Amino acid sequence: MPTMTLIQAINTALDEEMSRDERVMLLGEDVGKRGGVFLATEGLQQKYGPDRVIDSPLSEAAIVGAAVGLAAHGMRPVAEIQFADYVFPGIDQLFSQAAKLRYRSGGQFTAPMVVRMPTGGGVKGGHHHSQSPEAHFAHTAGLKVVVVSTPYDAKGLLKAAIRNDDPVVFMEPKRLYRAIKEEVPSDDYLIPIGKAAVRREGRDISLVSYGGPMVETLRAAEEMAAAGVEPEVIDLRTVMPWDKETVLNSVAKTGRLLMISEAPRTASLASEVAATVSEELFDQLLAPPLRVTGFDTPYPLAQDKLYMPTVTRILNAAKRLLDY
């Protein structure tokens, strides 16, 4: 079985889907000749030609909006936004067009498309190469939102997203692109959208995260285990619709929820999961759900590392829950 980085798994998924289905095509800034600024689409224009891998003009509105039209007309476009931070000029197309097309046409028109984007901080990217805007998307009815954290998942989830009949925002933590390598099967497997993964089983506390901070969450879990605590670790993988069943089952067992996310705290997915757990499991909780998140500031360059959930911050919050 080949071992791959996250970026290689993305490239492989795109390649396999393009060879499987002629309707699958790519568009975005620098995706063709250069193969994308992170090389996610490397080699694909050479292989499939400039009609199926389009170097678009520098306009996210054009990229996302054209994907809507391509999809409505029968193609399966995969749009690349160079950085999640640059989706905003394309937001009207994503929110007003892609998200609501099915609803406003009473189900007559649909936009089965994927909008891929590198997300998250920790790469000295300052304001506009570090943000985690998934809550904006999750807040917009009609969009599905995936945030991957492993090469294996990236391949299976991207293939599932391309075959999905709804618009899917597919977020790739850029700091993980080359950080991890793992075995990725060559076969055509899919990972269902909407299913979380239990990364580690335990009975004392549920650590629920997704995307980039899965790294710090698993590291914190190891430290806790070494100190005799048994944490359960859940990777949401899809944040809209998120896997309520898996989370509730876990917290029903442990009685403690710690949500970890690097997105800003207020009105976040971390808040959403914590609120749901409070509503549905109030009488089984041993402590109030806690959140470790990014701060409610723009993402600062100079405090690049301090901004994100650190292992220490996760351990401190877990201790508060366990000592409650």
Added chain:
Amino acid sequence: MVQEKIRFQPFSSEPIRLIDEQGHWNAPFEHGLPPEQLQRFYRDMLAARLLDEKLVILIRTGKTSFIAPHAGHEAAQVGIAHALQRGHDWLFPYYRDMGLVLAMGVPLVEIFGQTLGNAADPAKGRQMPSHPGSKSLNIFTVCSAIASHVPPAAGAAISMKLRRTQQVAVCTFGDGATSEGDWHAGVNFAAVQGAPAVFVCENNRYAISVNISKQTASENIAVKAQAYGIPGYYVDGLDVLASYFVMQEAIERARLGHGASLVELVVNRFGAHSSADDDSRYRSREELAAERQHDPLPRYQRFLEKQGLWDAQWANELRLEISKELEAALQAAQEAGEPDPLQMFDDVYAARPWHLEEQRRLVMDELQS
């Protein structure tokens, strides 16, 4: 009011050029500039080039995290800087304008502070390198999001008109930026308001890897002005005096109340897009070598030589003087040290609300333990 001299025609089919490759003054009017000013242009272009070389060293030695080289843009940037009334007019620059902001008078220590993201940065290390700004010089702090500063430039220009301040808003951007919706929205608004704005495209024919032929089907950028009912000037941006005189005319036009215009300065990008880019993936070395033959500095040097305003000794002394200034400023910036980490929570709002107080306290406790 009537504009004094109208020298340039918009929408020319060939780029406006005043100094030819051999350094001959090739224009139907006298430049009329004093020798000191002609030499000042050279000094500023050389300083811009040497700053670029210094930034390349900082990235190679791991002292900074990012640069967007401006080598090849010097003549355009120096021409723009000298056409503005510095400290009076407003500049809305983009990330490749380090040579421009230097010529506008941003102190080198601030430039290096911003590059290092440390306490010498007046913007407190908040943004990536190549994102300068200066309130005192009316330089609107750079935002990474391409073309997002174009509508604000239009807005500032509308305010200048309403408040009769006799100022002009000059907004620079690359060729790729002209594809963004914000670009069109901003140019159109300024045009329809007759606002004193000059939109300036530093056209290096690449947006990262994407060649201009994939960016626009227009024959050049300047013609886009036609659709908005304003003049568009197509200019050789490797010619510092062409850049200067056309910018000056567009700025004067705006100042006298005749409205907005678009200036396209055609330049070369000698480096990769940025320190995160490998341009050999999409641009042949032969193409680049051919572009390097068209360097704005030697062309202007030939012009000065013909006027008896350039010799090797003078240029060497100048180079030495600038290098010393760069070194001293870098040293001073490096000594400033790291910014206070708790500044992360400042400037989000005019005053910190309760939730930011809470978050700040969390970090303060962590830092103390």
